[in-house]
Amino acid sequence: MRQTRLLQADPAGIAEAARLLLEGELVAFGTETVYGLGADATNDRAVAAIFQAKGRPHFNPLICHYPDADAVFAHVEADDRARALAAAFWPGPLTLVLPRRADCPVALLAGAGLETLAVRVPDRAAALALLRAVGRPVAAPSANRSGQVSPTTAAHVLDGLGGRIAAVLDCGVCEVGLESSVLDLAGGTPVLLRPGGLTRERIEAVVGRVGAGITPAQVEAARGLRSPGLLVSHYAPSLPVRLEAHQVADDEALLAFGLPLSGAAVTFQLSAGGDLGEAAARLFAGLRWLDAEGGRLGMRGIAVMPVPDQDLGVAINDRLQRAAAPRSASIPPAAAIPPAAATGPGATSA
Ligand code: TXA
Ligand code: MG
Numbered sequence: 001m002r003q004t005r006l007l008q009a010d011p012a013g014i015a016e017a018a019r020l021l022l023e024g025e026l027v028a029f030g031t032e033t034v035y036g037l038g039a040d041a042t043n044d045r046a047v048a049a050i051f052q053a054k055g056r057p058h059f060n061p062l063i064c065h066y067p068d069a070d071a072v073f074a075h076v077e078a079d080d081r082a083r084a085l086a087a088a089f090w091p092g093p094l095t096l097v098l099p100r101r102a103d104c105p106v107a108l109l110a111g112a113g114l115e116t117l118a119v120r121v122p123d124r125a126a127a128l129a130l131l132r133a134v135g136r137p138v139a140a141p142s143a144n145r146s147g148q149v150s151p152t153t154a155a156h157v158l159d160g161l162g163g164r165i166a167a168v169l170d171c172g173v174c175e176v177g178l179e180s181s182v183l184d185l186a187g188g189t190p191v192l193l194r195p196g197g198l199t200r201e202r203i204e205a206v207v208g209r210v211g212a213g214i215t216p217a218q219v220e221a222a223r224g225l226r227s228p229g230l231l232v233s234h235y236a237p238s239l240p241v242r243l244e245a246h247q248v249a250d251d252e253a254l255l256a257f258g259l260p261l262s263g264a265a266v267t268f269q270l271s272a273g274g275d276l277g278e279a280a281a282r283l284f285a286g287l288r289w290l291d292a293e294g295g296r297l298g299m300r301g302i303a304v305m306p307v308p309d310q311d312l313g314v315a316i317n318d319r320l321q322r323a324a325a326p327r328s329a330s331i332p333p334a335a336a337i338p339p340a341a342a343t344g345p346g347a348t349s350a
Contacts, residue, residue, distance in 0.1 A: 004158060005167040009126035017169045018133035021046075026053055026164075028143040028157045029130055030171025031122035033093050033179050033197050034150040034284065035157045036065065036140025037165065038130075044107040047139050051109075053164045056146040061112035062139040063095050063180070064119050067131040072096075072119045075104045075137065081207045082185050088206050091123035093180040093197025110139040116186045126171045142179060143168075147236055149284045149291075149323070152177050156288060177281035178315050183210070195315040197280070237291035237302065241324040245303035253294030255286055255304040264303070266293050276312040283316055287323060 007013035009030075017027045021038060024046040028037050037054065039046035041064045050062065066072045069086040076098035078086070085094060100106070100117045111117045119137075122128065131138060142150035143157045143165075151157045154170040161168075181196035183203060191211035192200055204210050239253070247261060248254045254264035258274045268286040270279035290302050304320055307313050 002163060002166075004162045004165055006154060006158070007167050007169045009169055009171045011129075013169060014126060014129050014133055017130055017167060020166045021130075021134050021138060022136075024049075025166035026050060027167045027169060028151075028154075028161065028165060029127050029140070029169040030154070030174055031065075031124045031127050031140075032091075032174060033122070033176045034152055034174050035143040035154070035168075035171075036063075036122075036127075036138075037143035037157075037161065038065070038138040038140040040134065041110045041137040041139035042105045042107060044109055047107045047110045050139065050141065053161060054141065054144070054146045056141065060141075061114055061118060062110050062141050063182075064106055064110060064117060064137040064139050065127070065131055066119060066121055066137055067128050068121060071137075072121065075101055075106060076117050076119055077101055079185065081190065084206050085183070085185075085203070086121075089198060089202070090121040091128065092121070093123070093176050093178075094203070095120040095180045095182045095194075095196075097182065097184040097186055097193065099186055106137055106139070116184075118182060120180055124171055126169060130169060149237055149287050150179060152281075152284050156285075159288075173281075175281055177283055177285070178312070178319060181315070195318045197312070197315065199311050200314065201311070236323050236325070237287045239291050239294050239299065240301040241287075241320070242301055242303045243320055243324050244306050246306075248303045249300075251298070251300050252303040253290040253297075253299045253301070255290060255302055257305045257307050261303075261305060265299065266290065266297060270307070276308070276310075276316065279307060280312045280316055283319060 007017050020027050021040050024043050026039050026049055028035050037050055039050050069090050082096055082098055095118050097116050097118050144151050145160045148160055152174040154168045157168045176197040179196045181198040182194035184191040184193050189211045190207055200210055248264040250263055254267040256267050257270045260267050268290050270282050307316050309317050
């Protein structure tokens with residue numbers, strides 16, 4: 001095990017993080033959505049190391065991060081819709097899936113060998129400064145072990161990946177708290193592959209109708225085909241999660257939204273006033289906290305109060321359904337993935 005350094009997001013810390021990335025090291029950094037586990041996207045070995053550190057199945061493609069839209073569109077083919085969305089929402093919590101340009105220098109492993117690439121410009125000053133300093137795209141999935149809840153603080157990152165990566169750039173708390181919305185623009189009608197920090201309504205206001213989102217149940221049915229990263233239990237705490245709770249038992253931990261149900265031994269309030277933005281920002285921290293506290297107190301599970309399925313509630317419910325999905329029905333725990341599979345053939349040949 002190596003020591004993972006905690007770097008402050010000041011000019012010296014950002015310069016050091018950039019230096020490490022250019023040397024092929026892994027550095028986690030905060031964005032407005034969640035912390036990303038960054039690697040130089042043009043370096044096959046560095047990208048392979050991401051999969052290894054996360055214990056992620058190798059077929060899952062990663063998002064490449066850029067400091068601005070011009071840098072993005074030098075690597076992928078943009079049409080009018082992509083340019084309009086970029087103008088409206090970048091920097092921000094929107095990832096676009098677009099065809100790679102023929103001369104795109106991003107490692108094939110980062111895109112899992114697909115002809116498309118997922119790209120975005122994060123809305124966080126320190127992250128943008130880091131991307132500018134690196135001068136290359138940075139591939140970054142959420143900075144958690146595969147199958148765990150995404151991190152929204154530097155401490156969360158260290159919980160899961162401490163000792164496995166070179167450094168974490170401490171960018172404070174992620175204000176959106178949910179991953180970006182992933183929109184596929186590589187086909188005819190745009191398709192929302194993953195609901196996230198930007199609502200469907202706001203996307204549709206720019207590009208018109210967006211194809212049906214994929215629910216966790218549909219993903220389970222068509223697992224791995226279109227967007228292999230969308231495995232159902234992608235965001236799972238270790239305590240079982242029960243959704244749509246209208247009552248809570250005294251041996252359950254409660255994730256509350258609005259006026260809390262009475263009777264729970266331990267409660268985490270997403271938003272007392274029923275604000276979906278506040279609830280989104282607090283969701284992953286709440287799941288982590290209840291998992292730890294509930295586990296410590298011997299609770300048998302986490303009960304989740306209903307969250308309205310509108311606006312950011314759509315993305316919140318998507319993550320909650322994944323958190324509630326049975327582990328056995330999706331990916332094996334990291335420890336069960338043999339080293340070769342955890343790294344993938346692309347990694348050893350890189
Ligand atoms: O907010 C976010 O998006 C965070 C921060 C760090 O930027 N990143 C993140 O990355 O959530 P990750 O790797 O956990 O999720 C990437 C998602 C996966 O669902 C993956 O399947 C999908 O994007 N994806 C990536 N490339 C794709 C492609 N070429 N076609 C379809 N889906 C793709
Ligand atoms: Mg993730």
